[in-house]
Amino acid sequence: ADPDHLALLDLAVATARETGRMLIDERPAGGPDVVATKSSATDVVTQMDRAAERLVRARIGAARPGDAFLGEEEGDTAGSTGVRWVVDPIDGTVNYLYDLPDWAVSIAAEVDGAAVAGVVEVPRRGWTFTAVRGGGAFLNGEPIRCTSGVPLQKALVATGFGYEAARRAAQARVLAGVLPNVRDIRRNGAAAIDLCQVAAGRLDGYYERGVHHWDIAAGSLIVIEAGGRVGGLDGAPAGNELTIAAGAELFGPLHDLLAPLGPARD
């Protein structure tokens, strides 16, 4: 792996760890307050999402002042170095709100638009997932791999849902077509963690419509470095329309199960 990319990863990991600790230590006793909503009344922002993004921007901005930044809460900041940081300060905000353990700090570094380093820190579980382009994927420093040789009918597949009612009705129709054809479905509530569980071979696959770039930037690199594939419908890149992730062999069958169900329709 490129030493410059390893240096970016070191900064990402130190920042994600510090932010994760802050989110545990400073979580208000009665839970965080909902300070805003986004696409619907259940798509919430808490003061802790904002505090976490401020902390990430402060640490990365101090170390690398010229870099660009894309964050879920504060949006785009232009830079001059060719490096852009893509940050979800809390992926799985609803889990954090309810004090369920599956939420993460997700930080990716991109060079000229391609991810070169990524960390997904899951503080309540003690999991640090990392990858550098060309250097493999790791959980707490140990190498991880996607599953292989699992037929679709035996695949454990995670998904997620958007926050708008009409979108959810469409997602429920797609789910009804998937469920009879796989081992089972999980809805764990954090896209970045779903991707990392695919990378670790703890899930065979994952698909979701409506994810944002900050949800998947780090996790996608981690899946690819774990030998998996990440993409969208009919060869499109992964993204808002559809994101599919799986081991290299399962990707095609999962895609072909989803495509006729119209996963990006309605």
Ligand code: IPD
């Ligand atoms: C959400 C989570 C969830 C997924 C949603 C995302 P957030 O991210 O990743 O699992 O189903 O699509 O928006 O809002 O908690 O950062």
